[in-house]
Amino acid sequence: MLTNVVSPQPFEEHPDSQSRSNLRKALRKKRRSLSVEEQQIAADQLALNLLKHPDLFRARHVAVYLPNDGEIDPQVYVHVARRRGIQFYLPVLHPVHRGRLVFSPFTNGTELTANRFGIPEPPFHKGLERPPWALDAVLFPLVGFDGFGGRLGMGGGFYDRTFAFTRIRPRLAPKLIGLAHDCQKVLELPLEPWDIPLHSVVTDRERYRMKAKSFR
Numbered sequence: 433m434l435t436n437v438v439s440p441q442p443f444e445e446h447p448d449s450q451s452r453s454n455l456r457k458a459l460r461k462k463r464r465s466l467s468v469e470e471q472q473i474a475a476d477q478l479a480l481n482l483l484k485h486p487d488l489f490r491a492r493h494v495a496v497y498l499p500n501d502g503e504i505d506p507q508v509y510v511h512v513a514r515r516r517g518i519q520f521y522l523p524v525l526h527p528v529h530r531g532r533l534v535f536s537p538f539t540n541g542t543e544l545t546a547n548r549f550g551i552p553e554p555p556f557h558k559g560l561e562r563p564p565w566a567l568d569a570v571l572f573p574l575v576g577f578d579g580f581g582g583r584l585g586m587g588g589g590f591y592d593r594t595f596a597f598t599r600i601r602p603r604l605a606p607k608l609i610g611l612a613h614d615c616q617k618v619l620e621l622p623l624e625p626w627d628i629p630l631h632s633v634v635t636d637r638e639r640y641r642m643k644a645k646s647f648r
């Protein structure tokens with residue numbers, strides 16, 4: 433049973449971009465309203481849930497993000513998982529292909545500078561980045577999600593463009609795992625033609641495995 437107060441219009445065929453952007457605003461506000469203490473507890477719980485995640489048991493190369501705008505913080509998990517041998521990567525705005533991301537190594541010593549959105553990112557060094565298809569798993573920052581793989585991001589389409597190849601080469605696809613506060617779950621998100629569905633979503637409360645839409 434979903435208890436969310438924020439829900440999109442569930443059965444619209446062609447949702448207008450207004451409803452998407454209103455929903456984005458409401459969900460961003462909700463996650464920003466969490467206190468520092470609530471964020472810390474959420475980060476600890478998230479770490480426990482990620483450490484139990486079967487899709488990450490054998491993963492060696494995993495993309496993550498640094499939290500912004502109230503996003504759930506994956507750094508507690510990163511800290512523990514590094515000791516288990518996982519190598520992490522951070523998204524960097526592609527310097528040439530606007531609207532795409534590259535993934536640069538993220539170690540304890542990585543120097544970070546704020547990108548144009550104010551989010552810290554590693555420098556772009558051609559040759560050092562890991563191609564998206566060579567990642568074992570990608571931890572996506574989510575603004576909202578539903579139980580069918582639907583995802584709402586910050587609205588730039590960065591992740592959708594970067595992982596569009598998974599549509600034509602599904603066997604090359606890393607495990608796509610969304611991270612969010614549990615309160616960011618909505619009943620159903622309108623699916624846009626370019627949306628890349630997630631395999632699972634992990635929150636401070638649950639691990640959700642996505643159901644196929646056709647089985648509803």
Ligand SMILES: Nc1nc2c(c(=O)[nH]1)N(C=O)[C@@H](CNc1ccc(C(=O)N[C@@H](CCC(=O)O)C(=O)O)cc1)CN2
Pocket residue numbers: 497498499500503523524525533548549551573585586587588589590591
């Ligand atoms: N932590 C984190 N890192 C990430 C993302 C993310 O969602 N979260 N991204 C996921 O794509 C990429 C950056 N995409 C972003 C897209 C829009 C905004 C944003 O704040 N937009 C503002 C307007 C900012 C401006 O133009 O100055 C807004 O909508 O209010 C931020 C990041 C790469 N790194």
Ligand SMILES: Nc1ncnc2c1ncn2[C@@H]1O[C@H](COP(=O)(O)OP(=O)(O)OP(=O)(O)O)[C@@H](O)[C@H]1O
Pocket residue numbers: 583584585586587588589590591592593596624626627
């Ligand atoms: N594969 C793609 N090629 C070209 N444009 C794309 C592609 N994927 C998404 N877009 C564009 O990106 C814009 C934003 O998409 P959307 O609102 O779904 O962003 P989002 O999923 O919230 O953001 P993000 O992927 O950065 O988390 C849309 O206008 C869409 O046209």
